[in-house]
Amino acid sequence: MFKTRLCDLLEIEYPLLQGAMAWIAGGELAAAVSKAGGLGVIGTGNADRSWLKEQIDIARTMTDKAFAVNLMLASPHIEEVVALTIQEKIPVVTTGGGNPGIYMERFKSEKIKVIPVVASLALAKRLARLGADAMIVEGMESGGHVGEMTTMCLVPMVADAIDIPVIAAGGIADGRGFIAALALGAEGVQVGTRFVCARECNIHLAYQEKIIKARDRATVVCGITTGHPVRAIHNKFTRQYLQVEAQGTSKEDLEKMGQGKYPAAAVDGDVEYGSVLAGQISGLVSEIQPAGEIVMDIINGAVDIKRRLEGLRCD
Numbered sequence: 001m002f003k004t005r006l007c008d009l010l011e012i013e014y015p016l017l018q019g020a021m022a023w024i025a026g027g028e029l030a031a032a033v034s035k036a037g038g039l040g041v042i043g044t045g046n047a048d049r050s051w052l053k054e055q056i057d058i059a060r061t062m063t064d065k066a067f068a069v070n071l072m073l074a075s076p077h078i079e080e081v082v083a084l085t086i087q088e089k090i091p092v093v094t095t096g097g098g099n100p101g102i103y104m105e106r107f108k109s110e111k112i113k114v115i116p117v118v119a120s121l122a123l124a125k126r127l128a129r130l131g132a133d134a135m136i137v138e139g140m141e142s143g144g145h146v147g148e149m150t151t152m153c154l155v156p157m158v159a160d161a162i163d164i165p166v167i168a169a170g171g172i173a174d175g176r177g178f179i180a181a182l183a184l185g186a187e188g189v190q191v192g193t194r195f196v197c198a199r200e201c202n203i204h205l206a207y208q209e210k211i212i213k214a215r216d217r218a219t220v221v222c223g224i225t226t227g228h229p230v231r232a233i234h235n236k237f238t239r240q241y242l243q244v245e246a247q248g249t250s251k252e253d254l255e256k257m258g259q260g261k262y263p264a265a266a267v268d269g270d271v272e273y274g275s276v277l278a279g280q281i282s283g284l285v286s287e288i289q290p291a292g293e294i295v296m297d298i299i300n301g302a303v304d305i306k307r308r309l310e311g312l313r314c315d
Helices: 005-010 027-035 049-062 078-087 101-109 121-129 151-161 175-183 205-212 236-246 251-258 261-266 280-284 291-310
Strands: 016-018 041-043 068-072 092-096 113-118 135-138 166-169 188-191 219-222 230-233
Touching: 016 027, 016 291, 027 041, 027 049, 027 291, 041 049, 049 078, 068 078, 078 101, 101 113, 113 121, 121 135, 121 151, 135 151, 151 166, 175 188, 175 291, 188 291, 205 261, 219 236, 236 251
Parallel strands: 016 188, 041 068, 068 092, 092 113, 113 135, 135 166, 166 188
Antiparallel strands: 219 230
């Protein structure tokens, strides 16, 4: 059932990764996704060593399946979390927020597979040459920090240019997105926003309800002028931010305005004046479900679509 090179590389049943959402993708969520046959990912964000150790321990009490750790390379704690990841013999790391090249030799010497997240063809080529084992190619439909290319355009460009497995991300919520990603040349998918509404996700209920109530045009991109654009659900905070940004406010002042707004929403539940990071597929998310149920819904939906497509006439 959808066996690709990615399944062999990561020793997983289904070529599906859970997105590494900072603050909220902890050990419980990662374990639940891995138990269901995908690859769960602990999202470190700017967390320190002690937080990561706690989440690794939680995951290992819940499953004996492999899971990954996402490393935010711009984190002030990056050196200590890299050291802990190696010490704990985590088999896979995904990376964002920078170039993992300076750590590649250490990871390779410990037989840790490295999967960077990229939003451009040039970066994908560069990291493939550095020895990445696979590549998460993320389109601008995703939540949080975004690039300029859509998933539909970027994935086939990268798949044609590199010879390692490509994992499509951004705008994927169900079996239709899964099948579409494979058609574009990907060998797996990463799903983020839908797993925000998993029962095991360590997030405030108000945040999940905000996503469930979202419609097709619910998200906006803020911070384009700063060079670090972010997609979030439109609320009172994004309205204020976009107004200030349109007035030509400096990058430094805009960054100060956004500080702490994501945890304010994700942890404290302030979904009006906090930053509710979410992808454009929010309009497809209609309920809170166990993570394992989400995995199987995506895979079973993909199986049904594959069978329907196989029945199409091509004369």
